[in-house]
Amino acid sequence: MKILVIGSGGREHALACKLAESPKVQTVFVAPGNGGTATDDRLQNLNIADPQALREWAASEKIALTVVGPEQPLAAGVVDTFRAHGMRIFGPTKAAAQLESSKAFSKAFMKRHGIPTAEYETFTDAASAHAYIDRMAAPIVVKADGLAAGKGVVVAMTLPEAHEAVDFMLEGNALGVVHNEGSDGVAVPRVVIEEFLAGEEASFIVLCDGKHVLPLATSQDHKRLLDGDHGPNTGGMGAYSPAPVVTPDVHGRAMREIILPTLAGMEKDGIPYTGFLYAGLMIDAQGHVKTLEFNCRMGDPETQPILMRLKSDLVDVMMAATSEKLDQVELQWDRRAALGVVLAAHGYPLNPRKGDVITGLPYSGQERRSAKRDGQDDVSVFHAGTVLRDGDIVSAGGRVLCVTALGDSVKLAQTKAYETVHRIQFDGMQYRKDIGHRGASKS
16 A cells, blocks of 8 residues: 655654554655655655645555645645545545634634634734734733644733734734635735633544544643743644543543534534544633634644554554544554654744754664564654755754653653653754653653
8 A cells, every 4th residue: 555645744754654554555655754754764755745746646656545744735725636536535625624724714613603712803904903902901812814834823921922923913924824815815914812711731633534533642732932831832842642631521521512513513514524633722720621723633743642652553544534434443542651852943933944964863764663673662753844965864944853752651751752852963952841741740
């Protein structure tokens, strides 16, 4: 079987590695891939980005399954393109992906279907947005209505921070937001401003086949750049699984109050949902849950520790998910915890530097398979913003690597991950030293 994974980040590297473990697989192609996928002999990079060209290539190569990792190709309609030609692909359609690609769509959808979330207003005019902020006061949350690689959310603890965020998103667009089109087809800068929710965050990710839902292991990520949850929001500086804050009661609430109503609401609106669905949860002290956001993909860096724990054959799971048979699947999980630490480039998140040579990386490819046979595969380094250049792995993006480890507790997984982190070097490397601090204190 030949499989295609679309994307170039750490999530896609982890997906490709897990799919390649299946004995049913001959080759996993990754489009476009990164330095880590380029140096793994189980994987092959593919330099094609256009959805139509990808579809034509996949047809010519007799690709049996395509799995979409990031949000951009989903928002561009790659799933629609493949399905129109009868090809098996896992992900939401362009219409369904609006749950992520448009914060305004998502908030209106939740309000319409009674899904718990923060109160909000939507603005295209900066003056009106500033007036609303002054009226509501801080803390307050400002979100770009468009794709921003996980950086389009500002949790403003002061009024000046909130006003600056509005100017960034509506006028300067320093975050590089891909703004959504208005009714006339012209891109319109838009922000969603919502109430600040207090509590503890968790990532709740499920598989959907249009009819059935299958939850993945729970996880919790760390959005802020600096230790102690300080600094600007990022795409994620680390994650661990399982998340103790997602108790059985919270899990049940999330399914009953958020996930199942979302799937029912999408079907009612004529947009059946297939693919990964990620609900960012805010859990208060009483165990009540509200939806911070939806993503139409697995989270990054949550994917890395989640897939490290998955014992089931991911190919079997994906084939069931693309055949409306998820109700026949029961996932098997490693009882151990997994934790991933992101190593980011100098200047991340706003101005990441590229081109720094990375040293101290552990084995990959054939050596990884040998380690797996010897029972020593409890640490993996998943590449994100890297490329292979003249024999060296060099940085090529904001989040560069995710060092992920398994351990009998969150604390032990944390120790193993940081032991490997300390052996890796590149100029300007930055990372948090407290990933998993909440879980470690409870394990």
